[in-house]
Amino acid sequence: MTIVKVPQxxxxxxxxxxxxxxxxxxxxxxxxxxxLLGNGNxxxxxxxxFVFIFTWLVLRVLVVYNNQGQSLGRWAFDxxxxxxxxxxxxxxxxxxxxxLQREGIICPCALLLSIGLSNIMANxxxxxxxxxxxxxxxxxxxxxxxxxxxxxxxxKTIIVSSRRGYSLDLKIKxxxxxxxxxxxx
Numbered sequence: 428m429t430i431v432k433v434p435q436x437x438x439x440x441x442x443x444x445x446x447x448x449x450x451x452x453x454x455x456x457x458x459x460x461x462x463l464l465g466n467g468n469x470x471x472x473x474x475x476x477f478v479f480i481f482t483w484l485v486l487r488v489l490v491v492y493n494n495q496g497q498s499l500g501r502w503a504f505d506x507x508x509x510x511x512x513x514x515x516x517x518x519x520x521x522x523x524x525x526x527l528q529r530e531g532i533i534c535p536c537a538l539l540l541s542i543g544l545s546n547i548m549a550n551x552x553x554x555x556x557x558x559x560x561x562x563x564x565x566x567x568x569x570x571x572x573x574x575x576x577x578x579x580x581x582x583k584t585i586i587v588s589s590r591r592g593y594s595l596d597l598k599i600k601x602x603x604x605x606x607x608x609x610x611x612x
Contacts, residue, residue, distance in 0.1 A: 436516075436518055438509065438516050438518070438585075438587040438588075439587060439588040440573065440574045440585070440586075440587060440588070441506045441574065441586040441587055441588050443567055443568060443574065445504045445505075445506060445588075445596055446504075446506065446564075446567070446574075446586055447564070448500070448503075448504055448595075448596065449498070449500035449501045449503065449504045449506050450500060450564070451500065452499060452500035452503055452504075453483075453486055453487060453498050453499060453500040453501075454537055454540070454541075456482075456486065456499060456500075457479055457482045457483045457486060457537070457541075458479070458541050458544070460478065460479075460482045461475045461476075461478040461479035461482060461541065462475070462545070464478050472545075475541075475545075476538065476542075479537075479538055479541055480534060480538065483530065483534045483537060483538075484527075484530060484534065486498055486499060487526075487530045487533075487534070488523070488526045488527055488530050491508060491520070491526060492520065492523055492526055495507060495520065495591065496508040496509060496520040496521075496589075497589065497591070497592065501586070501589075501592070502591075502592045502593060503592065503593045503595040504592065504593075504594075504595055504596050505588060505589050505590070505591070505592035505593070505594050505596075506586050506587070506588060506589055506592070507520075507586070507587060507589040507591070508520065508521060508526075508584050508585070508586055508587075509521070509584065509585055509586075509587055510522075510525065510583060510584060510585075511573075511583045511584060511585050512583070516585055516587070521582065521583075521584050525582045525583060525584060526582070526584075528581060528582040529578045529579065529581070529582035529584055530578075532563065532577065532578040532581060532582075533560070533563060533576075533578045535559070536559040536560035536563050537560060539556040539557075539559055539560070540556060540557055540560050542556055543555070543556030543557060562577075563576055563577045563578055564576045566580070567579070573585060574586070
């Protein structure tokens with residue numbers, strides 16, 4: 428009797444640009460919802476912060492947990508989140524605790540970005556509030572093998588390409604190519 432090693436299923440790692448666009452869609456959705464409750468005053472709005480955090484956790488934890496590892500942004504760009512064990516990708520959605528750990532790191536970074544964008548007209552130095560998110564997500568640029576950001580490493584997760592989604596990036600590319608061909612004529 429011989430032992431045959433079964434090869435691990437291959438999961439293509441997500442491109443950084445697609446991950447950024449998916450995060451952008453999630454951020455814009457949450458930011459728009461929280462901005463609806465703002466009163467227009469400059470400064471920090473505690474109701475907006477609470478709504479931002481609540482909406483972020485619903486979209487990025489509960490929806491992901493119940494939607495095969497995809498948030499709205501990840502669905503739009505054919506991405507999903509999977510668990511990692513012992514350096515190997517496991518073909519399952521992370522547990523609720525791992526998703527909460529992951530979003531517990533990125534949510535404050537996104538919240539700071541939201542505060543910075545809301546106050547940029549009154550205080551241009553508020554743009555510095557982008558730095559925590561840039562540092563966290565910038566770690567994925569230096570990790571050429573797994574493309575994990577700090578929040579992914581901490582929660583032992585990875586973002587991979589999926590066959591399930593809307594393929595928004597591909598549809599935009601087709602539209603741009605079509606417009607370019609029509610302009611050339």
